[in-house]
Amino acid sequence: MHRQLYRLKLSLTLWILLAGSLKASTLHFQLLGYPKVSLQGFFKAIDERTSIGRPDSKILYQASLQTSRLKQPWFISKNDKLLMSGSRFKNNFWEWLVRGGFAVAVSNMDEDELAKSVAAFRSPLTRIEWKVLDSTSEASKSFYLIKSLPACKKSYWQGLYINQRLALILVPYDIVGHISRGGAAAPCREITKEDSVRAMINAIVVAFTTDYKNDQIHLPAILKRIRQ
Amino acid sequence: MNWFLCAFLILFFILTGVWLGIYGMKRTFLIAALRFAWMMPMLTLFYPQVARHQTSRAIDIEHIYLLVDDSASMQGLSKQRSVTKILNFINNYCQSNSCKVEVDSLSRIAGSSDFTETKLVNATDLWVQSKKDQHWLILSDGGDHQPHLCCDQLRKAESTGAVIGLLDNKEKNVWIHSVRPPITSFDSKSFKLHGVAERNYSKKQTIQIVFEIDEIVVKTLNLAFLEGERSVSFTVDIPGVEKGKHKLTSHILPVVGEKQIWDNHFYSYIETQSNTVGVLHLLGTPSWDGRFLRQYLKSEPKYDLVSFYILRDVWDSHGASERDLSLIPFPSERLFMTELPNFKVLVVQNFMLYQFLRPKYQQKLVEFVRNGGSLLFIGGERALQRGDLDNSRLDSILPFKDRRGKKNNSSKVLSLFGFDQANTKNTFANYQSVEFNILPNTYYSTSNPNLNKMVSLADKLYSEKLSFSGLNILKNFEVKPDVDVLYHAKPYKAGELHPLLLSSKVGKGKALWLLTDGFSQVIQKSPAANHYYQAFLNAAFSWFLQGPGGLNLGEDSTSSPPEKSGIVKDLSNLNSKLTLERLSSALGASLILYSESGDGEEAVGRGLDEITAWLGAVFEKKESVLDEQLQITESKNFFWYWSTPWVYLSFLCLLSEPVVRRWFDEE
Numbered sequence: 001m002h003r004q005l006y007r008l009k010l011s012l013t014l015w016i017l018l019a020g021s022l023k024a025s026t027l028h029f030q031l032l033g034y035p036k037v038s039l040q041g042f043f044k045a046i047d048e049r050t051s052i053g054r055p056d057s058k059i060l061y062q063a064s065l066q067t068s069r070l071k072q073p074w075f076i077s078k079n080d081k082l083l084m085s086g087s088r089f090k091n092n093f094w095e096w097l098v099r100g101g102f103a104v105a106v107s108n109m110d111e112d113e114l115a116k117s118v119a120a121f122r123s124p125l126t127r128i129e130w131k132v133l134d135s136t137s138e139a140s141k142s143f144y145l146i147k148s149l150p151a152c153k154k155s156y157w158q159g160l161y162i163n164q165r166l167a168l169i170l171v172p173y174d175i176v177g178h179i180s181r182g183g184a185a186a187p188c189r190e191i192t193k194e195d196s197v198r199a200m201i202n203a204i205v206v207a208f209t210t211d212y213k214n215d216q217i218h219l220p221a222i223l224k225r226i227r228q
Numbered sequence: 229m230n231w232f233l234c235a236f237l238i239l240f241f242i243l244t245g246v247w248l249g250i251y252g253m254k255r256t257f258l259i260a261a262l263r264f265a266w267m268m269p270m271l272t273l274f275y276p277q278v279a280r281h282q283t284s285r286a287i288d289i290e291h292i293y294l295l296v297d298d299s300a301s302m303q304g305l306s307k308q309r310s311v312t313k314i315l316n317f318i319n320n321y322c323q324s325n326s327c328k329v330e331v332d333s334l335s336r337i338a339g340s341s342d343f344t345e346t347k348l349v350n351a352t353d354l355w356v357q358s359k360k361d362q363h364w365l366i367l368s369d370g371g372d373h374q375p376h377l378c379c380d381q382l383r384k385a386e387s388t389g390a391v392i393g394l395l396d397n398k399e400k401n402v403w404i405h406s407v408r409p410p411i412t413s414f415d416s417k418s419f420k421l422h423g424v425a426e427r428n429y430s431k432k433q434t435i436q437i438v439f440e441i442d443e444i445v446v447k448t449l450n451l452a453f454l455e456g457e458r459s460v461s462f463t464v465d466i467p468g469v470e471k472g473k474h475k476l477t478s479h480i481l482p483v484v485g486e487k488q489i490w491d492n493h494f495y496s497y498i499e500t501q502s503n504t505v506g507v508l509h510l511l512g513t514p515s516w517d518g519r520f521l522r523q524y525l526k527s528e529p530k531y532d533l534v535s536f537y538i539l540r541d542v543w544d545s546h547g548a549s550e551r552d553l554s555l556i557p558f559p560s561e562r563l564f565m566t567e568l569p570n571f572k573v574l575v576v577q578n579f580m581l582y583q584f585l586r587p588k589y590q591q592k593l594v595e596f597v598r599n600g601g602s603l604l605f606i607g608g609e610r611a612l613q614r615g616d617l618d619n620s621r622l623d624s625i626l627p628f629k630d631r632r633g634k635k636n637n638s639s640k641v642l643s644l645f646g647f648d649q650a651n652t653k654n655t656f657a658n659y660q661s662v663e664f665n666i667l668p669n670t671y672y673s674t675s676n677p678n679l680n681k682m683v684s685l686a687d688k689l690y691s692e693k694l695s696f697s698g699l700n701i702l703k704n705f706e707v708k709p710d711v712d713v714l715y716h717a718k719p720y721k722a723g724e725l726h727p728l729l730l731s732s733k734v735g736k737g738k739a740l741w742l743l744t745d746g747f748s749q750v751i752q753k754s755p756a757a758n759h760y761y762q763a764f765l766n767a768a769f770s771w772f773l774q775g776p777g778g779l780n781l782g783e784d785s786t787s788s789p790p791e792k793s794g795i796v797k798d799l800s801n802l803n804s805k806l807t808l809e810r811l812s813s814a815l816g817a818s819l820i821l822y823s824e825s826g827d828g829e830e831a832v833g834r835g836l837d838e839i840t841a842w843l844g845a846v847f848e849k850k851e852s853v854l855d856e857q858l859q860i861t862e863s864k865n866f867f868w869y870w871s872t873p874w875v876y877l878s879f880l881c882l883l884s885e886p887v888v889r890r891w892f893d894e895e
Contacts, residue, residue: 026515026698026745051541073516092647099758100523100751124463137585141554143539165523198548205539208514210522212535213554219534223567 027055030069032062033078037180045197060169065089070096074207076176083117094121097167102207107170108155109121125161133157138166144198144206152188165210169203252838259888274870281861290327290403290847293359297334297368310394311367317836321843356385356815364389364847370808390818390842393808394481400485402427402435404494408480413500416468425451425480426459440477441469466779471500504532506571511537512579512610520748524765564589568596578608578745581622582615590621598735599626602772607700608745609659625740627711627730663697665690666715666728678771679731685764686715694753698746700728740768818842
């Protein structure tokens with residue numbers, strides 16, 4: 001008994017030591033249209049709260065829309081004209097999204113603008129859909145259970161689904177700025193920094209796992225089917 | 229003038245004088261003309277046709293071997309004219325460049341007397357391989373009786389060659405470029421078929437495509453080409469069919485004036501299943517590699533995917549109550565003790581097995597593979613921890629073994645927690661974020677087409693110089709003897725090769741071990757490289773699921789025809805141009821497309837310039853051979869008149885002369 005307890009203690013100690021060595025992450029932040037921001041606190045939160053590990057401390061900044069940045073699997077943009085910009089970037093950006101890329105952008109586009117932004121890409125082979133990201137969406141439950149993603153002056157989080165995969169999230173306020181600065185999220189004073197951190201962690205988990213959480217609803221049916 | 233000819237003419241004039249006395253002027257003229265005409269074959273004997281042959285006297289004459297496709301589709305007048313023109317052109321080129329043309333025919337090589345059956349692919353392989361260190365050309369229109377077999381089995385030529393493809397652009401032609409059915413469909417449920425039809429003319433027209441399953445028409449489609457449109461995509465709903473493999477024929481009805489109809493057919497197949505394939509995906513930590521694998525698995529309706537991702541480690545503090553989290557405990561007991569046998573494939577990706585799976589679950593995993601399940605193991609930072617080998621049931625299915633033999637008990641205790649006495653690194657396959665290239669194992673050959681596909685894919689990745697990062701490097705471990713290494717990784721900095729992709733058979737099951745978490749990076753490299761990832765996973769899952777009741781998920785639906793399809797003789801199911809492209813690519817040869825650009829004898833063939841350029845590049849350009857270096861020989865043909873149509877006129881005149889003379893007697 002005493003020996004087993006000793007083993008348990010030893011294992012716990014070694015686990016803690018081991019944890020640090022396993023926490024390097026492949027997550028790199030790319031910010032488009034942002035000035036230099038400090039996200040070290042947020043990186044620490046990702047490291048401590050999830051198994052993703054600490055993101056690379058070197059943040060890639062880019063002032064304008066450039067196709068060279070599309071070689072990475074994701075980025076966060078302050079520029080909401082991603083799908084309305086010069087045709088060269090727009091087409092490359094779309095192709096990148098279809099191929100599996102993922103982006104988060106700050107935007108307050110209304111429904112007409114959203115519909116117009118993807119009109120040129122509609123085809124019989126690609127299913128395109130804008131959806132308000134409500135409590136049933138994967139962004140609301142990928143890690144934290146969030147009743148409603150932080151809205152701002154009746155503007156809600158929007159998601160662009162390409163063939164049923166969430167490829168682009170439009171956030172109605174500057175979420176990266178808010179996480180970096182803290183305090184209240186201008187102009188939406190009711191949103192706390194913890195709200196933004198949780199929502200952003202959920203968005204990152206969605207980037208890595210897509211609609212993984214939605215699968216669990218279908219789990220009993222899938223297991224029943226494969227048993228047959 | 230020939231003396232015999234003079235004597236003949238003198239006799240002829242004397243005879244004519246005699247006839248003048250007997251028959252009078254008009255009749256004599258007529259009879260003399262007839263006599264002259266029917267004696268022409270004899271007269272021409274005095275004027276033989278002389279052919280001059282020039283051959284180079286240069287000592288270093290190089291040979292160029294030319295294989296001419298003489299199948300049924302090549303027998304048309306325009307194709308024959310093109311063949312003659314190309315042969316003359318190459319002959320002329322060789323006369324002034326010290327080379328000699330050796331012509332062979334496909335029918336002779338293939339040993340077939342049946343000219344409706346073109347064994348283009350089989351025959352060319354044998355022929356090309358026999359031309360070691362020689363230059364060769366293949367002249368064909370690309371029609372083959374088994375084009376779906378083209379050209380995976382072809383060996384790369386060791387010598388320089390080119391394929392000259394004859395395209396008939398003067399005739400109206402419509403063809404099916406591609407048809408892509410889903411890899412599988414489900415019992416009695418309709419499925420969508422995507423395809424592309426093409427044509428070589430511009431006029432506005434509507435064509436009709438007929439779709440048949442097992443020779444029964446199931447759908448027709450009217451497809452409109454607008455003015456100037458050469459290619460139109462189509463999507464059609466095909467009604468569901470019963471479980472099993474079915475031949476799917478797409479057939480464009482010939483348009484008015486279309487003569488080349490053998491490329492109007494396209495054969496593919498559809499595999500219908502009663503149920504889906506269960507795939508269990510375990511991911512150690514959210515990652516891009518996991519995202520793209522999930523994206524692949526979710527995009528295929530044939531997979532019923534159950535995923536479990538480790539979103540939080542035991543040491544994480546999430547800063548919220550459990551009720552605020554959407555996390556559920558990893559259901560190891562239910563999954564491994566009850567549900568595991570119902571899955572066909574288990575994907576273990578960047579996963580610390582010994583941390584989450586107790587020995588009894590690990591034993592179930594081993595049993596799952598031994599009993600016929602398939603395992604796709606993907607590396608990463610959390611994969612292949614020391615504990616996964618020491619004190620683990622997995623030891624028996626792992627593809628490597630410790631060079632240093634079994635560990636002692638004290639090291640086992642430490643290694644259980646991820647520590648190794650000899651090496652403080654906690655993984656036995658040390659994970660490093662190094663940049664590397666993927667190299668195919670060139671010594672590896674297998675009769676399994678799916679494993680071969682994976683090897684050839686690595687060839688492409690290497691030739692396109694695509695780099696990857698993140699590698700599990702095996703140190704002090706060696707690959708077990710019954711395991712095949714399909715890929716190696718070659719790090720940029722250190723030149724040493726490391727095993728990257730290994731395949732093994734364990735009991736009735738199969739396993740693939742990919743020792744990197746960076747393979748999905750290929751998706752982001754370029755739009756063109758995107759499909760390599762899907763092709764790799766298609767080949768991997770095809771290998772897992774092949775066998776009785778298994779699937780073939782090859783990317784090209786025509787590559788594996790259904791057993792019942794029956795090979796349709798000389799009706800290529802691929803467009804000729806596509807076959808030519810595949811053929812030349814498989815042989816590692818250049819492709820020169822040749823077509824007549826206009827009507828009439830004056831037409832200049834397009835492609836002759838390319839042939840000249842190819843010949844110029846292959847043969848060392850020499851100064852034009854001087855006249856004295858040319859050996860000129862002559863051959864005479866005395867009977868040339870007999871091969872002209874005029875001989876019939878002569879024969880008619882021979883019969884007519886007695887009639888004219890008798891008619892005169894009666895008067």
